[in-house]
Amino acid sequence: MEILGWGPFLERWNAEWAAAPSTREEAEEDGEEGRFEETVEAGLGFPPLDEERITGLERRLGATLPPSYRSFLAVSDGWRRAGGGIYLLGTSEGVRWHRDHFGFQESYEKSLTTHSSAQEVLVAGMWSRALQLSVDSDMTDVLLDPGDVNDDGEWALYIYRGYSGEYPDRYESFGAFMREKYVEFHGDNGAHPGFVNDTTRALDASLERARMACLSGEDVDRQVETLAETMRHGRPRARKLYVQLTSMLGRSEYYRAAGRLEDPLVGKEFTPLAALEDVRSGNDGDWFLRTLEEGDRAGGAELLERIRERSYAYESPGLFGEAVVAAREQARWGDTDGAWRTMEAALAEWEPYEDDHLAPIGLLADPILGPLVTPERGRRILSTPRGAGRAAHAGLVGPPLEETVPDGLAWLADPARRQHSYRFVLAEGLSPRELAERLGGDSLLPPHNQAETRPWHGMAREAPERVGFCGAEGPEGSGGRWSFAFRDGTETFQPKRASPMGEKASRGGGRSVLVWCEIQGETSEAFPDTFHFSYCEDGQERYGFTARGGVTDRRGDVPEALDPRLFFPEGEEEGEDRRAGERRILTAVADTFGLSLPRFAIQHGRLHAVMTGPWIRPPGPGEQRLVFVRHRTPAPRSEQ
Numbered sequence: 001m002e003i004l005g006w007g008p009f010l011e012r013w014n015a016e017w018a019a020a021p022s023t024r025e026e027a028e029e030d031g032e033e034g035r036f037e038e039t040v041e042a043g044l045g046f047p048p049l050d051e052e053r054i055t056g057l058e059r060r061l062g063a064t065l066p067p068s069y070r071s072f073l074a075v076s077d078g079w080r081r082a083g084g085g086i087y088l089l090g091t092s093e094g095v096r097w098h099r100d101h102f103g104f105q106e107s108y109e110k111s112l113t114t115h116s117s118a119q120e121v122l123v124a125g126m127w128s129r130a131l132q133l134s135v136d137s138d139m140t141d142v143l144l145d146p147g148d149v150n151d152d153g154e155w156a157l158y159i160y161r162g163y164s165g166e167y168p169d170r171y172e173s174f175g176a177f178m179r180e181k182y183v184e185f186h187g188d189n190g191a192h193p194g195f196v197n198d199t200t201r202a203l204d205a206s207l208e209r210a211r212m213a214c215l216s217g218e219d220v221d222r223q224v225e226t227l228a229e230t231m232r233h234g235r236p237r238a239r240k241l242y243v244q245l246t247s248m249l250g251r252s253e254y255y256r257a258a259g260r261l262e263d264p265l266v267g268k269e270f271t272p273l274a275a276l277e278d279v280r281s282g283n284d285g286d287w288f289l290r291t292l293e294e295g296d297r298a299g300g301a302e303l304l305e306r307i308r309e310r311s312y313a314y315e316s317p318g319l320f321g322e323a324v325v326a327a328r329e330q331a332r333w334g335d336t337d338g339a340w341r342t343m344e345a346a347l348a349e350w351e352p353y354e355d356d357h358l359a360p361i362g363l364l365a366d367p368i369l370g371p372l373v374t375p376e377r378g379r380r381i382l383s384t385p386r387g388a389g390r391a392a393h394a395g396l397v398g399p400p401l402e403e404t405v406p407d408g409l410a411w412l413a414d415p416a417r418r419q420h421s422y423r424f425v426l427a428e429g430l431s432p433r434e435l436a437e438r439l440g441g442d443s444l445l446p447p448h449n450q451a452e453t454r455p456w457h458g459m460a461r462e463a464p465e466r467v468g469f470c471g472a473e474g475p476e477g478s479g480g481r482w483s484f485a486f487r488d489g490t491e492t493f494q495p496k497r498a499s500p501m502g503e504k505a506s507r508g509g510g511r512s513v514l515v516w517c518e519i520q521g522e523t524s525e526a527f528p529d530t531f532h533f534s535y536c537e538d539g540q541e542r543y544g545f546t547a548r549g550g551v552t553d554r555r556g557d558v559p560e561a562l563d564p565r566l567f568f569p570e571g572e573e574e575g576e577d578r579r580a581g582e583r584r585i586l587t588a589v590a591d592t593f594g595l596s597l598p599r600f601a602i603q604h605g606r607l608h609a610v611m612t613g614p615w616i617r618p619p620g621p622g623e624q625r626l627v628f629v630r631h632r633t634p635a636p637r638s639e640q
Contacts, residue, residue, distance in 0.1 A: 005074040010434045012199065013182050017081070017547045021194040045076035049092055057092045061131065063146060066155040066275075068175030069133075078135070083181040085138035085161065090174075094135030100127035105159075122148050123168060126158065133174075144174060183232050190234020203230045207238055214245065214358050215389030224249075224546055237356060243270075244358040248382055250375030252277060261296045261303075265353040268315060270367035271300070275307045292395045310367035310446060310606065316360055319349035322367065326362075331368045332447050333432065333606065334601040342371050347384040357387070368447055371604050406596040411516070413583035423516040423615070424486040426595055427505040432608065435483040438504045440613030447606035450488070482595060485612070486602060493518055493530045495546055495553070497616045502544075506536040513593055514544075516615075519582045529578050531568060531585060561588050 017023055018040045049057070054073050058064055065073075069090065078091030078416035088094065108124035116124075122145070127443045130143035139162035148156035154173035171177040186203075189195040210226040212221070224245050231238035243255040254277050257270035271292075278288040292300045306312040316324050323346035350360060359381055364370045373381070412422060427435050436444060493516050502514035516532040528549030535542050543556030547568035554564065567581040567588070590596060601607060 006072055007336050009182070009565065010045055010076055010079075013185065014239060016046055016197050016199065017185065019197065021192050022189050044080045046091065049073045049077050050077050050162070053092065057095075059183045061079045061095070061097070063131075066144065066149075066174060067153055067479070068173045068178075069144065069155075072178070079178075080495040082142075082178070083184055085140040086134055086142060087138075088134075088136035090133045091135055096132050098127060098130040098132040098141065116483050119170075122156075123158070123170075126168075131155075133157075141341070142177075143168070187232060187234035190238055199233075200235070203233050203235050203476070204237075206230060207235055211241055211356070211358070212389065214241075214382060215352075215385070215387045217385040217389060219381045220245065220249070220379055240356055242357060244361050245382060247273065247361045247364060248359050248373070248378035250378060252280075256291045260293060263297050263353075265357050267299075269353070269357070269360070269362040272303060272307065272314070272362050275300070275304045275391075276365045276370075278304065279307050283573050297418075307365065307367075310380040310452075312365060312367060314360070314363045314366035314369060316350065316363075317353075318447070319358070320346045320351065322346070323349075324363070327372075328366070328368050331372060331601075331605065333354050334598055334600060334605065334607050336372055336601040336605045339369065340377060343369075343372075344377075344380065347381055348386055350386045350389055350415060354386040355388070358382075367606055371449070371606065372600075387553070401610060406590075407599040408590040409515075409586040410590070411599045413519075413579055413586055415579065419488040420520050421490050421518045422486070422488045423490050424484050424597065425501050425512055425513075425514040426482045426484040426593075428482050428509065428511040430483045430505070432610075433485045435485060435505060436610035436612065437500055438507065439485055439610070441610035443610070445564050445609040445611070448602070449606045450611050452606075484597060486597065492527060493532055493548075494616050495532075495548065498532070500541075500615070501615055502534040502536040503539050503541060512536045513589065514594065515586075515589065517577050517582060531564075531582060533562070533564075533585070533589065559592065561592055 021640070023040070025035045051074070054065070054070060057073070064070075072090070073092060078094070079089045081087065082089040105124065105127040106128070112121060112124055125147060126143065126145045129147050130145050131143060134142040141158075141160040141162065143158045143160065144155045145158060146155050150156075150172060152173075154353070157171040157174050157177045158168040159171075159177075170182065186199065190200070202298055206226055207230045210223040210230075213221045224242070227238055227242040227245065231242050236387060239255065240257065243253050246253055254274055255270060256274060257266045259266040261267035261271060274291070275288060278285060285301070288304060289297050289300050303312070313328065315321060320343070323343050327339035327342040330336075330342060344581060352358070359378075364373055369541040411417075425435075425439070427438075433444060440637075498516075502512045506512035506516070512535070514532075514534040514536070516530070518527070518530045520527075520529060530546065530548045532544075532546045532548075534544035535557075541555060543554075543558045545555060545558060545563050546553045550569060550570060552564045552570055558564070562585070562587070567585040568578065598605075
C-alpha cells in the first residue's frame, strides 16, 4: 500500500515554491508583480476536505477514489501549478468524468492490432471511463483510469497533452505523479544560484558523498543511481559527474561542458567525446562548433578533423599518461590485451584535473585505445581507488588484473561469426612492415577497424572482398616473434592460380604458416568447401594440404597431428559437419606451432592495414589487395 505523508510533503513544496527566484520572475513576466505577495500567501494548496465531504464527492462520482488521491484531499482540496501547463488540479468541485467528448477512444481502438500489448489495449479503452483531474490547464488532461488498477488499489494516472498529440504518459498512481511533479519543479529551478533550501542542501551532500565513493572505487551502480536522482532534481554538478560514469560503462551521452578548451577537463576529456559523437552521428560539425565559444572554434575544428581522420591521441598527466602512450603503441599493432594490461596496472596512478574529474573519459575518443575500454573494463576503471579516493582508501584495491589466455585459432570457426571465408599467413622473425613488403605491399595504412575498410571491398578484380585486421609489432628485426596478415571475406580460392604467399613470407631462413578457409557447411560444385594449409621454410613449402569438395591434395610429409584425414575425411557426405573439422584443424595448427590470432583486436580493434598483391594470380598493372599485418608471440611450449 502506498502511504504518503502528504502534510509535510506539500508544506515543503509550497515553501520552496514561494521562496524560489523563478516564482517572482514568473509573476513579473505575467504582469502580476503587484499581486506577488498575495499569490505567495495563497500558496499552492487549499484547505482540506473532511471525511463527510470526501464521501459526498465519491457519491457524486459513483466510485470510491483511489487511496493516494483520497488521502491527498484530506490534506488539500486541490493543487495549483502541478507541472507545466497544469494550473489547477484535483479540486473536489472541479473533478469530473472525462466522457471522451472528442472521440479519442474510437481512434485509439482502431489502431489496435493482434500484436498490440495489454497496456495499449488499456489506454485505448481509458477515455470513456477516466476521471478528469485537470480543472484549469493548457490543453492538458490529467486522467485517473479506474480500469488500470494495481494491487494497492491505485488507479494509473495519464497525462495527455492535446497540443502535441503524443501518446499519453503513464504514472503508477496520483501519488507517483505528484512526487514526479515535485522533482520537475526542482529540475526547473536547480540551476538558479538563489534556489537554496533544505532539500537542495541534502541533495548536494548526497552528490558529494557519491563523488568521493566513486573515486574510492565503491559500488559503481549505487553512485550512478544517486547522481541520476540529483540530476533529476537539477543539481548543477550532477550531470557532469553522471556522464563520466555512464560513459565509462558504455552509455554514449552528449555533454557540453561549460568552459574553454584551455581548461584540460573540457579540452582533453569532455570535448573530444562530444566531437566523436558528432562524427558518429554523421553531422557536418557545424552544430558542434556552434556549441563552443567563438575563441575556441578554430581549435574545435582542428580537434574535429583529427577525430574524423582517426589521428586524435588521448593524453593524460603523470604515470597513467605514460602508460597510455605505451599502450597505444601496443594496441596499434594488435596487442590489445597487452595494451589494456599496461593501462590497468597504472589505474591507481591516474591524476584528475579537478575535484569533479572522476575518470579518464577522453580515452574513449582515442581511435586506437577507445575500443579497448569495453563496459566491463570501464567498470574496472571506476572500481579502482584513484585521485582523492586513493589516499582515503590506501589499503583498498580493485579486482585482480585480468588473466590473459591465448585466443588460439579455433575462434575463427565460431558459428556466431558472420564470415566463413578468411585467410591468414603468419611469418616468424619478421616485422609487419617486412611481411607487408614480401606480400607485395608498398606501405602501411593508418589503423582501421573492419567497417572502415569496406570502401576497398570493390577493388578486387576477381570478386569484392571485405578487409580484415592486422596485429601487433614488436621491435624491428625481433627474431622468434610472428607477424601475420589476415583478411575476412576473401575471393574464391583457386588451387591452380594461388600465389606463393607462404613461400614469400618465409624467405631468408624464416618459417611461415598459411591458412585459407572457405567452409559454408554446404556442398556446391561451383564453390566447394575448402581448407588450404601450407607450412614453409626458407622460401620453400615443406608440407601442406588442400581439402576441397571431399577430395584432399597432400604435399610433403605432413605431421601426424595435422593429417587432414583426421579433420576432413575424403568422400565426405553432404550434410556432415565440416565446421567441426575446421575447428579441430585450427586447434591442431595452433598447438603445433604455438600460434594465436587476437580475437578482440581483429574483430573490434583498429590495426594497420596494407595493400598487397593478388593471392590467386600474379598481379596485373596497378593491382593490390588489402590485408592486415602484425607481430605475434607464440604461446610457451608448455602450453602447446
